[in-house]
Structure formats: C-alpha cells, structure tokens
C-alpha cells in the first residue's frame with residue numbers, strides 16, 4: 001500500500017479522524033480540545049452575531065444550548081435541507097445541513113493537520129450507518145468532496161463493519177491469529193444502533209483468512225432517543241417559572257439528561273446542576289434502566305434479526321420458515337437438526353458510546369456469556385469505526401452482504417438508441433428486517449423488466465456498474481468474460497430477482513439462476529470482477545419458483 005489514507009468517522013455525536021501512513025499501523029489522530037481530546041463533538045453553534053462555531057469551540061465560548069445544532073447526521077439521513085436557530089435578538093437563522101456537515105468534516109481535517117503537520121490527504125475514507133442507501137452515501141461523499149479532499153462514494157464502508165475490522169486489526173497487531181468463526185458487532189452510537197455479523201474463514205491453513213460480512217443493519221433510536229426520554233422525565237423537576245430564559249428548558253433538559261446518563265454508568269444515582277437551571281436534577285440508575293428498557297429490547301431484537309438474516313446469506317441456507325422459528329438461544333449457539341445446521345455466534349464486539357451503559361452489557365451477557373469483546377488496543381469505545389476505516393489491508397479484501405454497485409439491463413437493437421433500466425441500485429437491502437417475521441423473508445429484491453413492447457431484434461443484457469460509473473465485468477471460474485442476456489418473453493413476465501445469498505434469478509422465455517459467491521467491498525477505485533457461476537438456461541414452466549438456499 002503506497003498511499004496514505006485518512007479516515008473520518010462522522011458520527012451523530014462525535015467525529016473522529018484516523019490515519020494510516022504507508023507501511024505503518026492505523027492510528028487515531030486526536031482532534032479534540034475538550035477534556036477528552038480524541039474527538040470533536042458533532043455540534044455547531046451560531047453566535048449572537050451569526051458566526052458559526054464548530055465542535056468543541058461552542059463549549060469554549062459557552063454558547064447557550066438554544067444556539068447549538070446537534071445530531072446533524074440524522075438530518076442528513078432524513079433528507080432535511082436546513083436547521084433553524086433562534087438568536088437572543090429574536091432573529092431566526094436557517095443553517096443549511098450541507099454547510100454544517102462540511103464545517104464539521106473541515107474542522108476535523110484542520111485539527112488533524114495541526115497534530116500531524118505532514119498529513120497527506122491522498123484519499124479520505126468515510127463510513128456510514130449500515131441502513132444508508134445510495135442517495136445518502138452520495139450526499140455525504142459530495143459534501144466531503146466540497147471540503148477539498150478526494151472521497152470515493154464506492155469506498156464508504158458500513159460503520160459496524162469498520163468496527164469489526166478494527167477489532168480484527170488489533171488482534172493481528174498483537175500477534176494473534178484471526179479467530180475463525182462468527183462475530184456479532186454491536187455499535188451503539190448517538191443516532192443509530194449498527195449491527196453486523198462477520199465471518200472469518202480460512203480456506204486452508206496457508207491461505208489468508210477471508211472476512212465475509214454475512215449481514216448488517218441499523219436502526220434509528222440510540223443515544224439521542226434515550227436523552228429525550230430522560231429529558232421528559234426530569235422536566236418535572238425543573239421549575240420553569242424560575243428560569244431566567246424559559247425557552248431554554250427543553251434543550252437544557254436534554255443536555256442535563258445526557259450528563260446524567262453518562263454519570264449513571266458508574267453510579268447508582270446522580271444529581272446534576274447546570275447554569276440556567278433554577279435547581280439541580282436527579283436520576284437513579286434504576287429509573288434510567290426503566291426508561292431504557294423498551295429501547296434496549298428493540299436493540300436486542302435487531303441483533304437477533306440480523307443474526308437470522310446472516311443465516312440466510314449462505315448457500316444451502318435453511319428455509320426462512322425454519323430460521324424464523326429459531327429461539328435466541330439457538331441463534332446464539334447454533335442449531336443442528338436432521339434438516340439443517342446453523343453456526344452460532346463466537347464473539348460479540350462492542351463499540352459506540354452507548355455500549356458503556358451497564359444494562360447493555362448485562363443484556364448481551366444473558367445470551368453471549370463469555371463472548372463479549374472490545375478492541376483492546378483502543379482507549380475509547382468511540383474509536384473502532386475510525387480505526388477500521390483505515391485498516392485497509394483487511395477492509396479492502398472484505399466480502400460484503402449486498403452489492404455496493406448497480407445492476408442494469410441494457411436493451412439494444414440495430415439503429416435504435418441504447419435503452420437502460422435499473423434493476424438494482426447499490427446498497428438497496430435485499431430484505432427488510434421486518435420481513436424476518438413474515439413469509440416474505442427470503443424473497444429478495446425483484447424487478448419486472450420494462451422491456452420494449454415489440455421484442456423482435458432487441459437483446460437484453462445484464463450489466464453491472466460502480467456508483468462512480470465504472471463497469472464491472474462478470475467472469476466465470478476460468479476468468480472468461482460472462483455475458484448474461486435475458487431471452488425476452490413476448491407478453492411481459494420478464495423478471496430479475498436477487499437474493500441475500502448471491503443467487504440471481506433471470507426469467508424470460510427461459511430462466512436461469514446465476515450465483516455470485518462474493519460481493520466485494522469496493523475500495524478507492526480498485527478494479528473488481530464478479531465471479532459468476534451459471535446454472536444454465538431452462539425452459540421456464542414453474543410459475544411459483546421460490547428458493548432461498
């Protein structure tokens with residue numbers, strides 16, 4: 001690896017920078033000026049005269065909570081265009097989301113340069129929650145590009161995958177073998193809970209281990225949501241009529257809620273005072289756990305649903321029906337019946353600030369006793385994502401759980417303009433986590449082709465393109481180029497279906513199943529080919545075709 005790479009973990013609450021020089025180990029560059037100097041808080045503030053302060057600057061200047069903008073990553077995901085702030089003079093300013101994200105990423109890079117004067121910015125790598133689709137990824141990459149650095153949307157890696165890679169990287173650095181088996185990554189941040197199931201396999205003892213992401217998913221409702229619940233709970237303890245600026249009640253309650261949440265990690269009860277509040281407020285760990293319970297239940301459900309999805313992503317998987325019926329116990333340890341065997345989870349890797357809450361670990365211990373790990377080389381649970389982003393030796397060889405590229409069908413006919421139709425857009429989930437509970441699970445992503453109405457003379461070819469617009473070749477086992485054409489059927493009924501385990505069904509006058517064994521993680525414009533296994537064309541005569549394995 002000859003290029004230096006810089007990683008930016010733009011989080012809902014914290015932003016971190018990592019760096020890897022050629023020939024050296026990945027490392028975190030501290031960028032904060034607060035008590036903990038590892039990160040900057042992902043917050044900006046607008047001063048009375050309309051100037052933007054970025055990250056820890058807002059606290060250095062003691063800007064009131066009402067003038068702060070937090071959690072802008074959530075707005076980016078929601079597709080919001082701006083956020084409003086009301087200044088003490090009564091003026092309201094609308095700040096574009098793009099502008100805030102750009103400011104935070106720009107500040108992170110500026111601070112990194114201060115600490116690493118010969119910082120090379122050949123390539124910047126970003127992460128994002130596992131449930132972000134193509135448009136959000138593109139928007140983030142475009143904003144980062146505007147800061148003046150080179151970012152490829154193709155290389156944006158799912159955050160829980162990066163966190164898992166960081167753990168593996170640290171094992172290698174400390175001279176340990178990569179552990180064979182399955183790892184559940186549980187990255188509980190400010191905006192999202194991100195889960196991934198990774199598998200390390202060693203085809204033979206001499207070969208490099210292969211890391212495959214079997215499933216990844218995310219859900220909104222993490223640290224910020226818990227802060228809001230606590231804030232609602234404690235608002236009753238605050239006498240609004242005694243406040244100098246009653247309009248500050250809500251943002252101050254949230255701020256204090258966040259402080260209480262942090263303190264209750266190590267204490268059984270806590271009391272916090274804040275400038276602007278007429279009295280201090282208190283909360284017990286017991287009350288916190290009670291407020292947190294429904295959210296924690298949802299978090300554990302997402303973990304088990306992601307494990308269920310991981311079981312579907314292999315060839316010869318059990319049916320969706322049998323997976324759906326599996327208990328948490330069976331999902332964590334693996335299950336063997338006369339009809340199928342599933343592998344259990346061997347390790348659980350914790351990441352993200354919310355994973356510090358004792359109840360999180362306790363609940364996971366219930367199912368994964370003795371299996372809980374975190375990246376021992378890192379000081380803070382906030383760091384693994386950033387470190388994983390620049391652990392490129394591992395991350396660039398990853399197989400991921402769904403294509404990070406588009407599938408098209410191209411219709412061609414002599415003397416006619418080429419027509420293209422999108423069949424699958426990069427990063428579209430191949431199932432919905434809610435499907436785990438329904439019979440739809442396993443059906444994959446289906447598109448009915450919108451083929452030319454007069455078929456004669458038209459050919460229909462399936463092609464594959466990276467988000468950056470490079471064509472990806474499909475090759476067979478002997479590395480011969482493969483062209484997949486659809487023999488178009490006259491009256492509709494031409495179908496493309498893609499499944500979680502790499503199977504693709506193409507149906508026209510005849511049908512063919514092809515299998516793509518690995519979806520490679522695209523990295524820095526690296527050329528990739530897709531290895532395709534063809535099952536051959538069969539006349540199509542089964543209208544109820546449905547297979548999962």
Ligand SMILES: Nc1ncnc2c1ncn2[C@@H]1O[C@H](COP(=O)(O)OP(=O)(O)OP(=O)(O)O)[C@@H](O)[C@H]1O
Nearest residue numbers: 011012013014189190191192223262265352353354
């Ligand atoms: N000791 C603690 N106890 C409870 N919560 C904590 C503690 N420390 C940090 N947190 C919470 O962790 C969250 C921030 O974690 P982290 O920095 O990993 O998230 P992020 O990466 O910014 O967000 P995301 O990954 O969701 O975009 C915040 O909600 C913060 O309040």
Ligand SMILES: [Mg+2]
Nearest residue numbers: 011189352385
């Ligand atoms: Mg995070």
